Amino acid sequence: MTTSQLIQDRKPGAARREGRPGIALAVIAACQLMVVLDATIVNIALPHIQAALDFSTTDLTWVVSAYTLTFGGLLLLGGRAGDILGRRRVFMTGILLFTLASLLGGLAQEPWQLLAARVLQGMGGAIASPTSLALITTTFPEGPERNRAFGVFAAVSAGGGAIGLLAGGMLTEWLDWRWVLFVNVPIGLLIAVLTPLYINESERHTGRFDIAGAATSTAGMALLVYGFIRAADEGWRDNLTIGSFAAAVVLLLAFAFIESRAKEPITPLRMFADRNRSGTYVIMLSLAAAMFGMFFYIVLFVQNVLGYSPIEAGLAFLPVTVVIAVGAGLSQRFLPVLGPKPFMVAGSTLALIGLAWQALISSDSTYVGGVLGPMLVFGFGMGLNFVTLTVTAVSGVAHHEAGAASGLLNTTQQVGGSLGLSILTTVFGSASRNEAEKQVPRFLAEGSPEQKAEFAKTHQLPAPWGHEVLAQGISMGFVAAAAMAVLALLTAGLVIKVRKSDLEALSGTAGPAIG
Incomplete structure (x- = not known):
């Protein structure tokens, strides 16, 4: 057979080098890692970004929020686009947009330029991420092989935040803050080159x-x-605060109404009819809310209270990645035998214990006792949950809706993280102000003249009182995070119901029913 005949016989959209699922999985996982870690890789670089581009403290928060909100908000549309236009095509489009936005962000000279680039990054991530998960369902057959692929994908998703913090610290301290964005450019280009070689195009609908x-x-x-x-800044009685909540309720109700009437909704509401799938969305929303808040505030604690450098702060999170991977591997190994419920219950319980432990943090806490211990417990619980939630959410979904299902799962993670961080910020702000008011009399009695002058100038408490205020705010924030973990645990225990058909689908063979 000639080369021209081989080309003619090839299916449209077929990979040019088939038969290497390991490389295909590596390409998909690399995309997910890049997209996920970009939500945290800039965190440690924020002080350097503020100094370089003259951000105000309030505006600086949008360097993170512009990405996560756009990413989470457009994930559903990104998943639908893959179903309609072809997942490989949409996957590559998202990667190229993400890569271009990273380059523009690294070159930014004004605050608005960086924020615009972060919005574009979020759009690219929203296009690529749900499509990458859906590509697993079309690249790997259902059963153990697909479960292993989901395990890798889930481990990357779970550990990406911690890896981003480590990478951000290394790049910021050794090179420059701009490299937390530039690093995506060569990786994105490599993914774009390898994708048509090793990943087949899906059927278009x-x-x-x-x-x-x-x-x-x-x-x-x-x-x-x-x-x-x-x-968090203006209080609950502020007119703009009230107006924002009122408008949000109206728009979200309009969204539900639109989806119930749309012929081809981005979120088919029938997906929520399955109690297991609905339960996984609630658990993911709750635990992601706690996880995003944990990473954000522990970064503040280790740098501002413990005095860690950027790279030391990044290294402080490395053990979390390890235990997440261990938990993910354990759940992947025994999920076909035990089903999802035991892992969801155990994982949510461990997450709750870790967050409750972190709520005991104070200005006198050490890294080992106040940070590392609870993070390891929390991380192992998250590892048990991520593979389980991922597999359960897409199990039994028709191929033509796999993009929407995976997009919804990723949306709950990103939106949960954004909402959780904002809720924890509200609690943190209130608790910090209350603690500061308590410390003012002590400060006025014990502070030096220089400290009093600085206080009058900045309206903030200098160290050591500032450390106590920060630690108290973080502690109360983790109380709120623990409440989120309680919701996840109740959902796992009361909503999730394991069925024999679920176990058969997970293992590919008949197995005993577990109630």
């Missing part, structure tokens, strides 16, 4: 884009997050 649904959901979630952030 006719359909329409639910622009109204995407717009109302994105705007509604953004206003909800903004309302909590606004409340």
Whole structure:
């Protein structure tokens, strides 16, 4: 057979080098890692970004929020686009947009340029991420092989935040803050080159884009997050705070109405009819909310209270990645035998214990006792949950809706993280102000003249009182995070129900039913 005949016989969209699933999985996992870690890689570089581009403290928070809100808000539309236009095509489009936005962000000379680049990054991530998960369902057959692929994907998703903190510290301290964005450029280009070589194109489906649904959901979630952030500074009686919450409720109700009437919604509401799938969304939302808050505030603690450098702060999170991977591997190995419920219950319980332990943090806490111990417990619990939630959420979904299902799962993670961080910020702000008011009399009695002058100038408490205020705010924030973990545990225990058919689908063979 000649080369021309081989080309003619090839299916449209077929990979040019088939038969290497390991490389295909590596390409998909690399995309997910890049997208996930970009939500945290800039965290440690924020002080350097503020100094270089002259951000105000308030505006600086949008360097993180502009990415996570756009990413989470457009994930549903990104998953739908893959179903309609072809997942490999959409996957590559998202990667190239993400890569271009990273380059523009690294070159930014003004604050608005960086924020615009972060919005574009979020759009690229929202296009690529749900498509990458859906590509696993079309690349690997259902059963142990697909479960192993899901295990790798879930471990990357779970550990990406901690890896981002480590990478951000190394790049910021050894090179420059701009490299936390530039690093995506060569990786993104390599993924774009390898994708058509090793990943097949999926079957395209006719359909329409639910622009109204995407717009109302994105705007509604953004206003909800903004309302909590606004409340942290201005209080709950502020007119703009109240208005943001009211508008968010209206838009989210409009989203639900639009989806119930749309012929081809980005979120088919029938997916929520399955109690296991609905339960996984609630658990993911709750635990992601706690996890994002944990990373953000522990970064503040280790740098501002313990005095860690950027790279030391990044290294402080490395053990979390290890235990997440261990937990993910354990759940992957025994999931077909035990089913999802035991891992969801155990994982949520460990997450709750870790967060409750972190709520005991104070200005006198050490890294080992106050940070590392609870983070390891929390991380292992998250590892048990991530593979389990991922497999359960897409199990039994029709191939043509796999993109929407995976997009919804990723949306709950990103939106949960954004909402959780904003809620914890509200609690943190209130607790910090209360602690500061308690410390003022002590400060006025014990502070030196220089300290009193500085206090009058900045209206902030200097160290050591500042450390106590920060630690108290973080401690109360983790109380709120523990409440989120309680919701996840109750959902795992009361909603999730393991069925024999679920176990058979997970293992590929008949197995005993577990109630």
